[in-house]
Amino acid sequence: MFFKKGCSNGNCIADKLQAGDYVVIQFGINDVNYSTEDFFASNMKKMVADVRAKGANPIIMSPIRRLYYDSPTQIHNSYRGYPALNQKLATELNVPFIDMSEMVANYMISVGERYAAQFIFNYATKAEYSNLGSDQTDQVHLQMNGANAFGRIITEQMRAHKDPIVKKLGDYMAPMYQVDVKVSPEGAAEATSLNAYYPQGMTVMLKTIPKSGKKFLGWYDGNGNKVGAPSRSNVKSPYIHTFKMGSASTQFTAVYEGGSAVKYTGDGKALTAFPTTTPKSLDDVTFVPFTPMEGSQETTTQIDKDIKKFFDASKPDAAGIGWTQNEWTGFTGEGYYNLDNTSESYASYKVKFPGAGNVTLAVRYANGGSSDRMFNAYLDHDYYLSAPPTGGWDKWDTAYVVLDAPQGEAELKFMSVTNDGAPNLDAFGFSVEGVCRVGIDCTTTKLNGVVANAGVKLRGDVLSLTERAEVTVFDMSGRMVVRKAVQTGDVDLSSIVRANGLYRVMVRQGKTNYATTWAKVR
Secondary structure, eight states: OOSSSSSOTTOSHHHHOOTTOEEEEOOOSTTTTTOOHHHHHHHHHHHHHHHHHTTOEEEEEOOOOOSOEEETTEEOOTTTTHHHHHHHHHHHHTOOEEOHHHHHHHHHHHHOHHHIIIIIEEEEOTTTBTTOSSOEEEEEEEOHHHHHHHHHHHHHHHHTOSSHHHHGGGGGSOOEEEEEEEEESTTOEEEEOOOEEEETTOEEEEEEEEOTTOOEEEEEOTTSOBOOSOSSTTBOOTTEEEEEOOSSOEEEEEEETTOOOOOOOSOOOOOOOOOSSOOSOOTTOOSOSOOOTTOOOOOOOOOOOOOOEEEEOSSOSEEESEEEEOOSSOOSSSOEEEEOSSTTOEEEEEEEESSOEEEEEEEEEEOOSSSOOOEEEESSSOOEEOOOOOSSTTOOEEEEEEEEEOSEEEEEEEEEOSTTOOOEEEEEEESSTTOEEBTTTBOOOOOOOOOTTTTEEEETTEEEESSOEEEEEEOTTSOEEEEEEEOSEEEEGGGTSSSOEEEEEEEEETTEEEEEEEEEEO
């Protein structure tokens, strides 16, 4: 559809392609429940072949994540094996790859669930926009802030891509200008648009959400002047301001009672440096993204150094720029793996966990250099380990980190994060019994996707459960309204919330989120 079939004659993308064009291919969002990975792969291969036949350049991009938080630090993978399959196909077909699945997951973790729900994904109410007849929300589509944010992630990946043909796109990208966002007085807002940057001519949307009892006075520009009407005429909320990005960096202040505009003191110049990764924490997030019903509390997961089993790291299942060696003595298995001195080197291992939960990872390493060689132990999330010098390449030490392990098969990937590379890797192990390496001491299994909403049905404001579950209800502002354990059978949501309106309902059975959807309670 639109690419080759179903579009009018001469108006298909495939018909319009010319040599040298770029085609970014991303699909699979709407067929998560009924397609197969073989069908997915077949269609991807056909599209890549059609693009190449025209002399154009294909780029494979994995789907973004949906607004499903399993926890504050874990975003649910709603698309079964599609993200990993995208990466596999890109390697198989020798096509440049952009991993939006993991970049978006990191971004969502960095801003928190509440910000993602109200500033990134589709969230629009009659009180905010005059052209809406009803409130609109979903967990798939994006609002303007989200489209801009994810678009930036894509362009920054293109600017820094290891493929020179993709990286060349950076030479043609428009200048980007910074928009700093302040709140005065500090702490008056529950959430406010984050600092970001935009090209000239793009529509920018700024939004602030007052804390209870705080009076919002308006948006003020970098000169200290209160701004006029939004550039989009359908915006009627006083908390939202839209404008067309100009040709200079600037600043805006959300001013509350008792505060004043903060004047811009920068030089207004376009940005010349850009990030190459999306962090999982941002200093300018101005609110706590998740507060338990009983109140917030700080918890620390203790490292358990009682490692039940170590695995030889000398022969990875897959690796990039590195070598299996045994020149230096003191290793425990058949050798060790030497990652090249580049930020692109890595070694990955397929492991299988008996259950989900926190587990300590221990990595035995040698660092004969003079400085710390931090590296990333990636297991669906980034986990950074410090590897201080050991006094020689034949001197070994152990680094530890706590991981949030999934149940079943997963890829553990050790990655260099600087051009100094990672330390030499001798072995790795875990603090729980029953972990094994796929294909070595346990057999591989094909992971089957869980049927969406299994055991859960929502009809209007009646929730039907086939087994006991924990039900959490959030209002439109992202505040938790109620969390309670519910037995099997039908639950009338109007009996557990105090007011009519639109609510987000999350259902957790055991460690699995089976459903997260919106319900209209009358």
